[in-house]
Amino acid sequence: MNTVLVVFVILLVLKLGTGIVLDLLNVRYAQARAGEVPESFRDFIDLPTYQKSIEYTAAKTRFGIVSDLYDAAVLALVLLLGILPWFYELFSAWFGYGIWGQALVLFLVGLVLGIPSMPFDYWSTFHLEERFGFNKSTKKLWIIDKIKGTILGFAIGYPLLALLIYLVSSAGALWWVWGFAVFFLFQLVMVVAYPMFIMPLFNKLEPMEEGDLKTRLFALADRTGFKAQTILVLDGSKRSGHSNAFFSGFGRFRRIVLYDTLIEQMEPDELEAVLAHEIGHYKLGHIPKMMAMAALTSFGMFAVLGWLANADWFVQAFHFSAAQEGQIGIVPVLLLFMLLSGLVTFWLSPLSSRLSRKHEYEADAFARDAMGSYAPLSQALRKLHKENLSNLTPHPIYSSFHYSHPTLVERESSLRVQS
Ligand SMILES: [Zn+2]
Incomplete structure (x- = not known):
């Protein structure tokens, strides 16, 4: 077995092992608290619902571990047994x-x-x-x-x-710089195109119904300087009872999307607080900041691709033959990159989760100030956690690694701090 394959197996085992250890740590941590509702949650959740949320966490974790093991086994088989080059050559023989x-x-x-x-x-x-x-x-x-x-x-x-x-x-030796430019432009277009053209292919996106709620939400949007026509309701209930809201796009193309399930669950002032939070993401420039972060990551990825494109040892280690005269040899590299990059980016996820959590804190503070009180957002967050059976007591290491949003306890205590 060659060095490249040894490194691959080590990275695969490390990622899988770390993921599973974190999962188990997290589930045990929650299960150890299942006997009674912790003090800080007693106001809004009863014991059966709390226990159900832990059961849901445990069920999702079990499922996640089995599916991670299975994915890793498939990946190992595909890469070690030469299945990938076999498919590549089969399709290439057909399509040239x-x-x-x-x-x-x-x-x-x-x-x-x-x-x-x-x-x-x-x-x-x-x-x-x-x-x-x-x-x-x-x-x-x-x-x-x-x-x-x-x-x-x-x-x-x-x-x-x-x-x-x-x-x-x-494009010559620096093709990867052009590749990066094209890819980044594509990401920019997608931020705008996703809510405008792609989501409507799967869901109905409609303006808010006339009425008291719309008046209140639009008044809030006005007060915070957000053009309200871009607030839309999505029929999330078509597929799932989970509720959500998000902000996307920029400039004239911005959109705030509220799930119908969310509107169903919340009181008007809680919805106002959620909307204020999403407007916060817009006002505080979180999308451009995330895009800059994504650009940095993809620049690094394309630089690696540019290097690997000339490394015959890399594709050959995975049983591909070197490109013949007149053939474009990049597709094996791209395929391997697609399958392997997760083994490396996994270790970066705490960093991007951390940036995302920082933005959540900022948007929460914005919403609190716009509402003049922390209470409505706090109520809304409690309801979101309860209705979605979110894990209220994740293990701190697990949440700092995986969570794109701070935990409920973290968000509430940060909301109570006067700015
Ligand atoms: Zn947010």
Whole structure:
């Protein structure tokens, strides 16, 4: 076995091991507190609901561990047994080694690699989520979603991949800088296009219904200097009982999306607080900041790609043969990169989670100041946690590693600090 494969196996085991240790730590931590509702939650959650939230956490964790083990086994098999080059060569023999042919090969191999995880996706929706009363999707809708997602992925991905392969073959040694520029532009477009064109393919996005609630929310938007026409309601209840709200886009193309499930659950002043929080994300420039962070990451990734593109030892270690004269050899590199990058980026997730949590604290403070009190947001957060059966007592190491939002306790204590 060569060095590259040894390094691969070590990285895989380290990631898997760390993930599972964190999972177990987290679940034990919650289960150790299942006997009674901790003091700080007694005001809003009863014992049965609290215990159900721990059970939900445990069930999701078990499912996550099994699916991580399975994914790792599939990845190891695909890479160690030469299955990846086998598929690559099979599809390349059909579609050729030209730019469009290779883009198609890349897309199709990606599609095939996605098949093994589909049963897990199905199980998660129709067993796990179903058992806790969250699933509202039907098998028909699930299948339609998969088909739509694949077609959409093809419509967007195919030309983009072809462009990338074209750059490799004609932009010289610094092709990866161009690749990065194209990719970053694409990300910018997606931030705007996602809520405007892609979400409507899966969900209904509508302006708020006339009435007291709309008047109140629009008045809040006015007061905080946010153009209110861009507040939309999404029929999240079509698929899941989970509730949410988010902000996306920038400038004229910004959108705040409230799930119908959220509107159902909350009192008007709580909804106002949630809206104020989302407006906070906009006012405080969180999207541009996240985009800058994403740009930095993808620049690094493309630099690595540019280096690997010339490293024959890399693809050969995974049983690919070196590119022949006149062939574009980048697709094996891209495939391997796609499969392997997670082994490295996993260790960066605490960093991006941390930045995201910092933004959440800032948006919370903005909402508190806009509402003139911490109470409505605090109430809203409590309800969100309760209704979504969120884990109220995650292990501190687990939450600092994985959580994009601070825990309820952390958010409430930060809200109470006067700014
Ligand atoms: Zn937020």
